[in-house]
Amino acid sequence: MNLEHLFTIRRMSKNLMEDIFDLASSIEEKPDSFAEKCKGKILAALFFEPSTRTRLSFESAMLRLGGQILGFSSAKVSSSSKGESIADTFRMLNHYAHIAVIRHYIEGIGEIAKEFATIPMISGGTGTQEHPTQALLDLYTIRKELGKVDDITIGIMGDLLYGRTIPSLLFGLAKYDNVKVHLISPPALHIRKNVKLRLEENGLAFRVTENHKEVIDELDVLYVTRLQKERFPDPTDYERLKGAYQIRKSDLRKAKDSMIILHPLPRVSEIPFELDELKYAKYFDQAKNGVWVRMALILKYLGVD
Amino acid sequence: MNEDKNKLIVRKIENGTVIDRIPPGKALRILEVLGIDANYPYTVALAIRVLSKKMSLKDVVKIKGKELTENEVHKLSFIAPGASVNIIQNFEVQRKIQLEIPDHVEEFIKCLNPNCVSNSHEPITSSFDIISKKPLILRCIYCDRVMEDKYLSGKL
Structure with a gap:
């Protein structure tokens, strides 16, 4: 199979997603048997925006596969600060590495990759557009914890406007059958029109609410994201909403026993530390799963058996 | 006689x-x-809200010495879908184009998303x-953002 690039979940089939999850699951079971798979291969990690988990888990994934890594973690140390185009960066990269992961604040660079990159490129997040590998590890976690992604009810809460993981997660969920989505956010942070149109095109039904307590008893998954303080023109709005978009222990009284709470991290106050010990809390497992999923992605996109 | 009274007489153009x-x-x-503004060096005839058999009211524009580019035809199709463009040479219609909004357009409008790669140096x-x-x-x-009528009206 010749996979080209990964910049959007929309272009990934459900079959491919399931293949990646199956492979990630085998890796998770016996990581050592994959330790030599990428010997002699180089992963370039180009992070034009800050990252903790995505970069470290990609690097960890490549090192666990026996490959090597090169790259940078700030736009300041790259030639983009001298005005180099992304197209030129990609052309050069073709000769320096076998696969690349790139995070950039500029949106739509997947189309540049299509035209100028000859090595497989994987998005590590593009602006507020998408974060496809985060969505894959989210879906992998759901599949692992609940045994399925079909027929679930999920509440997605917080900043649905600027959070780049949200469109990817929704596009991924749209591939599954009978998924019910509750979008929980203040009206000002609701999903963008283009995302809404894509969901309508793909037949993913969603309902909108401002209060998680109204729907918590229905949920199999509560996916929480951070309200980003810097997005609020009026700081008092942030202070007011912060409390309303925080999960309290008492809110969980009506939750199903099997419900899981996920968060792409970093969290601020939306999930207080006291929740970490509860059976619902799966966000650190989710972060750990990022390594297995990214190992599977590297293998698939490099075409390594 | 009545018919003549209501008729708008605009002379034919040779080329345009x-x-x-x-x-x-x-x-x-x-x-x-x-x-096209006051500095345009050739004749321009403009008729606004004239009677039309098909549309009840319509506008008509005649521009001497002007042949539309592909890009201009695209732009006009958004402003006046359904209008017809006649390219005139030697007083004869050489080509007739029915303005229709295309399925895909390139170049003539910028993406509203300032962070879109199409707005950077690429x-x-x-x-x-x-x-x-x-x-x-x-x-x-590129960035998948959508632009709607209300935004486009000021841009086209």
Whole structure:
């Protein structure tokens, strides 16, 4: 199979997603048997925006596969600060590495990759557009914890406007059958029109609410994201909403026993530390799963058996 | 005699473009988009809200010495869908184009998203799929953002 690039979940089939999850699951079971798979291969990690988990888990994934890594973690140390185009960066990269992961604040660079990159490129997040590998590890976690992604009810809460993981997660969920989505956010942070149109095109039904307590008893998954303080023109709005978009222990009284709470991290106050010990809390497992999923992605996109 | 009274007489042009069946009130916008103002050196005839058998009211524009580019035809199709463009040479209609909103457009409009790669220094041009013609909605092929009628009206 010749996979080209990964910049959007929309272009990934459900079959491919399931293949990646199956492979990630085998890796998770016996990581050592994959330790030599990428010997002699180089992963370039180009992070034009800050990252903790995505970069470290990609690097960890490549090192666990026996490959090597090169790259940078700030736009300041790259030639983009001298005005180099992304197209030129990609052309050069073709000769320096076998696969690349790139995070950039500029949106739509997947189309540049299509035209100028000859090595497989994987998005590590593009602006507020998408974060496809985060969505894959989210879906992998759901599949692992609940045994399925079909027929679930999920509440997605917080900043649905600027959070780049949200469109990817929704596009991924749209591939599954009978998924019910509750979008929980203040009206000002609701999903963008283009995302809404894509969901309508793909037949993913969603309902909108401002209060998680109204729907918590229905949920199999509560996916929480951070309200980003810097997005609020009026700081008092942030202070007011912060409390309303925080999960309290008492809110969980009506939750199903099997419900899981996920968060792409970093969290601020939306999930207080006291929740970490509860059976619902799966966000650190989710972060750990990022390594297995990214190992599977590297293998698939490099075409390594 | 009555018929003659209501008839608008505008002389034929030798070479140029006649845009007919323009939705009423859009003629001035068409001239603006084509960059035709008081400094244009040739004859321009403009008729606004004249009687039309097919549309009840319409605008008509005749521009001597002007042949539309592909890009201009695209732009006009958004402003005056349904209008017809006649390219005139030696007083004869050489080509007739029915203005129709295309399924895809390139270059002539910028993406509204300042962080879109089509707005940065890259060897590409802006490119949009038209996902709805009524209401008009364009989708950027790069960043996936959509631009709607209310935003586009000021840009086209």
